[in-house]
Amino acid sequence: MTDAPTCPNCGSATPEGTLFCENCGFSLGAPPTGETPLPVSLQGGVAPDASTPIDDVAPISAATHATGGTPPAPAASGRIPCRTCGGEVGPDGYCGQCGTKAPTERDHFREAPAAWVAGVCDRGIRHSRNEDAMALLASPTPGERAVLLVMDGVSNTDDSHIASLAGARAAIEVLRTPLPRGMGTPDSRIAAVTKVFADAVSAANDAVVATAPAGTPTPPSATFVCVVVEGSTLSFANVGDSRAYWLPDGAPGVQLSVDDSVAQQLIAAGTPRHQAETSAQAHAITKWLGRDARDIAPRVGTLDVSGPGWVLVCSDGLWNYASEPEALAEQVRASGATDPAALALALTDWANAQGGIDNITATLARLDGPVAGQDVVTAAQSVSDPNAETAAYPVVPQEETHG
Amino acid sequence: MADFTAAVYQNEFLPDGGTDVNAIVTVTCTGAGTAGQSGGGSAGEIIIVDTSGSMGPQTMAAAKQAAQAAIAEIVDGTWFAVVAGSDRAMLAYPQVSSGPGMVQADARTRQEATAAVGRFVGSGGTAISTWLDLAGTLFASVPEVTQRHAILLTDGENREQPGSLDSAIRRATGVFQCDCRGAGxxxxxxxxxxxxxxxLGSVDIIPEPSQMQAQFQDMMRSSMARGVADAQLRVWTPQGAQVLFVRQVSPTVEDLTDRRVEVNPLTGAYPTGAWADEARDYHVAVRVAAKAIGQEQLAARVQLALGENVVTQALVKATWSNNSELTTRIDQQVAHYTGQTELASMIQEGLAAKAAGDEATATTKLGRAVQLAAETGNDEATSKLKKVVDITDEREGTVRLKAGIAKADEMALDTASTKTTRIKK
Structure with missing residues (x-):
């Protein structure tokens, strides 16, 4: 490879070191098996000069997909079967039966760091690429410690699919070690946790900012939401409108995060939730990470839970179709899934079946915690007053474009 | 050592509910080598010359020279034979009555064949079906000949029972390729x-005996340069999809749609014959079930296969979009070749109408042909059309039929009707 590297999926130039193709989002991390187009040689002999023109006349339009030479050799693939018809996906990335494009690694990926923690991050249907990202950590012992982190790249900015993934991976590194306990008082503990989350958000922000050079007219930006499970304590933080929920078995669920969005402001001002969330500006967020962010301090809170249930951390691609905790709990029940990997997939499929107008991320941790007792919200606070903050700068909400 | 590559030209964006996907696939072969030298079997050439009584002395003399020039181009080791055709077919060389009906080219056999051609005498009628059948029999007599090509020269109309020629064509289809030339x-x-x-051959008119030798030399040289014996174009389409058509559109328009042979329920194979160093363009149109906005799917895999070995593949895609800026564009290549295909049929239909005495239809169709030739930059078609019609307005396609058209000009327009151009940079 003497020339500048190109994306094996779409052929665009890919600067050295990039993880995903900037054009199509194809993962460049590992070379795809056998996909490199090579001219085939039939019989022995000397290869002709490839630049020798065959024709003195040129094609009149540029090739939309030039595929040189041999189609990739059929590999004994570990490819996920076609998600539409269950057929075998060909080495060219399309189903051999129905032709549906198999999602690239960036467009659809799944993680399950432990049996009790899993997530699915999916492009959805309407968007051309997956700008959501997730990062998960979990101890092997169920219920011991887990980190569920979701970021949603804002779709009218450049390269937000790269930024969101880079951000999520940077932030989760900050959260690898147990959260501090503080001086023993709830207040000091929440202050210490808030500091760690602020560091995590800051790391995510640095990664998002680093994605694009200074002076980019529409630098990438993203939301942030994270839940750290440590035994029966859920600690959570968010910036923007990606959400965290606690959905206990047989009891009403609760939305842990509070959106930084115009819809949330409307709700706070008394507009009914449904009306607020379907208004024209519903998806305009008032805080975000990125080069043009003004305030990246997350809202932080903790919750001590007692019974069994699900921790759900998701992007708006899911909650668009089920915003109320009860509506989500209903879908959890409807899926019949008891395994987090199956449930994450079921919720993603359900959102796609509803139209999949946005990227969908669903991450889950299953807690089979101690019985009895009541969930106690120890503290839920925001570092900066949301009202003061929105008053502090003229409202230039980032609007997420859908479709 | 042949290398094949394929490239797709298409607008993959379909509007909401859109179903029809059009693409031009360019298949390019390099390093084809020489016929019969690839190790996959030997090449065979049969030269078929009309020796009916209608061949005048001048034409016959030219035909002999032309056949001899073609023999001189046959590469050593190539199996060959010469057939003299009238109301029956005669094996002029090699003069055998059993066993292999072809010999391998070397200095001696070429010299003997040249002498045999020199003894041609014109007599009898024209029964082309017998010529094709003999050629088929001769090829079959040498099983190691896997690349089979014939050159056929005639000067007159076939005089046989209706249907005889078509049955012979059917028997020959897929057995050998044949380039055809008409004298006079x-x-x-x-x-x-x-x-x-x-x-899978070409057709052309040789109006003057003096042009015959060069044409035969060319045909044989081209055939000898086809180092890839046989290739299939394969088109995979998804379950439930329908192949609307598969056409070769360059260098000539040839509709391959009905020549599909099933490889498996989702894949059809279309014959392309032997390949030299060349590029051919194919227009593939597929109807797929519409999907939701934002969905992408494969509409066709277009492959070139040598035997069972797929050597190159191009992907034709469909992506549904509600962005009308994307969905309303027509790919330049698709538009160009759609025009060129219509040009071919307008010329043929116009000339047929003229022959049937329907001057109004002829004028309309040839007018449209003039317009299309101008639009698609087919200068050769334009210059040939100008010998048949007087052009009043090229852009509007307004023409008048010329009085006293030379028959040769009309036939030249007809034979060249399927030739297409690519647009220069």
Missing amino acids: TDWQVEEIRRIAQAL
């Missing part, structure tokens, strides 16, 4: 074109 103006373009199209 007493032969039927439509009849000879039927042979050439079925047998």
